[in-house]
Amino acid sequence: MTKQCICQICTCGKHRCPHRPYGVVGKGDQACAVTEYRSEFVPREGAARESFKPDYTLQTNTAPLDDETTHKHDYIKHTMEKPRSFKPEEVYVPRGDFDALTSYNKEYTPKGGEPAKMIKHHAQKIVSAPFEGDPTYKADYRKWEAARTEPIRHDGGYVASADPFKGESTYTTDYLKHQAAMRQAIRPDHAVMQSQEPFDDRTGYRTDYIHHPQQERFQRAREEYMPNKASLDSLTTHKKDFTPKEALPARSMKPDNQGYASNARFEDSTTNKTDFKRWEVQPIQTHKPEEYRPKPGDMDMNTMYNSEFTPKPLAKVNAVKPVERRAIDAKFDGSTTYGGDFRKWPGGRPPAIRAQSGYAPPNMPFEGMSTYKGHYIPHPGGPQPSFKPTGAAYQSSAPFDDATMYRTEYTAKEIEPCPAALLETPRSNFTHHHTEPTGHKFYESQQQAAMAYYQQQQQQQQVTA
Template sequence: MKQPRCLCEICICGRHRCPHKPTKIYGNGQQLRFTTEYGENYPVYSNVSPARSLRPKQEYQGHRGRMEGITTFKSDYLPYDIVQRPFRVPEEYKPKTGEMELRTTYRKDYNTHKIQPVALVRPLEREHTTGGKFDTIPTYQDDYRLWTVQRREPSKVDTYQPPTVKFGNSTTFQDDFAPKELNPRPSFKPPCVAKLSDVPFESATSHRASYIAHPLEPKFVRPKQEYKPSNQPFEGLTTHQKDFKGLPGQLAKSCKPEHTKVGSNAQFTGVTEFQENFQPWLVSLPEVHKTREYVPPSGNMDLNSTTHLDYVKHESSPAVPIRPVSNQRRINAPFQGTTTTKDDFKAWDICQQEITRKQQEIPKPTGKFDDLTTFKSHYIPHQILPAQSFRPVHVVPRSAPFQDETTYRTEYIPKKQSICPATYSSPPGYVYINTDSHGHKFFCQLTPELPESNNNLIPKEVAVVS
């Protein structure tokens, strides 16, 4: 016998794996002892109940006594008597007699002092004057002597003559640029005249000269097949109607229970828990606070205020303007609208300069329009020859029969299909030995190769699939 092999090693296709179980610490087949350091140092105590919780249970404890409609505010609050607030009568204002003293604390406490003029710190001027007359000659007058210089005559000839008429002189532009006649520049453009040729148009091309027409073969027409109706009548039955005719049976019964009225029509005369625990009690109505009725005051309302009674009206004069009085002299004489500019510069008539236009070389046509264009007058009609078609004739080429031999057909060698031995529950040629702690199944091989008779077997059930 050979060395045992796992199911993962027997698989050929690579899709079969052993079901892995949880990893174990010891895989020798001995019984495991779950002992740890914590279990050895801290042994288990027997019959020790857990500590009871002193936390109160969250249960609703309802008040079983009768509810009173008295609150803390109602029991502690004592109402007081409301007394009307006394009204303070304002004192009557009495103005003081006499004049108002315009004394202030500054005027009362401040003592005036006499002020002396400030002495100048600048030194006095010392005047050095003599009684005689100062008569001297400056250096410039003593050294400078006037020369007798003759006046130089100008070399420019003055030909200017004042005009006798206002604005009568001609300008520099009028003197230097005399008007000249406009000479039109000759055009070198060739005349637009159609050139007619006397030679007739030749319609012979290289295609027409070299093309040789070939006769067409008759077109192959496939004969149409005649429709032959069937002699048997149409039954109108489909496969479903023919094979599935239905089976006789009873209708399905409803599993819903019947609706029956539960109860009686008699009146209920018992006492409920609500009526027993919650008895009606008398409730006092809340006191309603009544508002006092408004009583308007008697008598008429005095509309006089302190300002109306104590204010003394003073007569005031309008403010005097501080603007100085103007010393303008008014002249009653009429205004003369004549100035030096109006007298010397009189307006003159201005004539607009005519536009210099070029004379038209082509005279305008006169008379009635003949409705003749250049195309109509010069066009010569020619006889139209239809263009010959040079398209090749559509002929179905007759070729040899199709050879369906390909490289795949000639060189392909079919291979024998093999079934993976791991597909079977127990691989053929192997004997099950054991399963280790990791979940691997080990088999021992009996024969060296898988017999040919088992290759075509169909597996009934896949043992392990990843």
């Protein structure tokens, strides 16, 4: 059975395998074009990048260093005052003993209890009897004795040529060596171009720029401070409206340090004590499994497999060997069509065609009459008529006859679609067989798949019989 690719199944020439996009339709012996290098590394166009390395040129300046910075120019020094110390208020600590008794400590007292016991599962029972059985692999797949195939060798009937070897190839005879002078180098001269003329530093800036005197900057005159000659009136609105009043000092809101005492009996009845009553709790009853009681009588160990599938006598399968070729005693007839029709003819080098040496003039005198003048007879003729068609359109009153040979003799035929376009569809006659690790898919016809399945079923029936 042959497995075909999409290139071999296609009949229209428009379907190509993605692994062989440039292959010829119908030829599947070409190498796979899909590689990791072609799928991952995509070629891109680009030239060599220029170097970003800066030139090692030192910029020097003869001007004096100006140490005037922005910090020195804008920063103003201010006087520093010592910060005032801040003392926090003293923490008040009440006197007396702290009562740490809470409802949690009073109600929830520690109880005694036994630790939980560990739950252990029963161990799996192991059958001590040996396993008896024959697996499907050993029953169906047996080792057969196979003989070594003989190599197929061809007869080495090589006949050497009788002509002597000249030792000259097409390259030596066609391509002759010509003497030519050595080409001059295109490399430019590395000599520095120097000039004896003085350097012309007259630029457009120096010739066109006119130096104008700079005007002085306008400065506004500062106003002098004129102090007030009148005396300062220190009486403010606060001093004038808010006069001191006589008042008693405010009493302290601090509570007394004496504890609150009461002779009444403490009522300890809470919602928990009144609503939630104490109920009697019984211990949890554990479930005990029933004890195993073996059934009376002996166990029947005979299963359906042992009763139905009994050993059968099987005959040894004959080995499928190729048919041996019988030797023929008749004499080999080596006459072929090529040897009978194409015979070797004696051939030599054709003689060179050389021109005749010397010119033999004719003995007859020259008449002075040429062939053109003797055979050509002039005839009277007028101007040639124009073959240009007239601009009038051709019209006919007869009905148009559209009965062509294509319409009368051609019969419409059903165009069958390409089998490659119907792959992996219900209408396709091919089924997927396997896929290679590289992604190359192979298909086989449904008849071949059905025949392989039928042969496999026949072999299984023979083995079970």
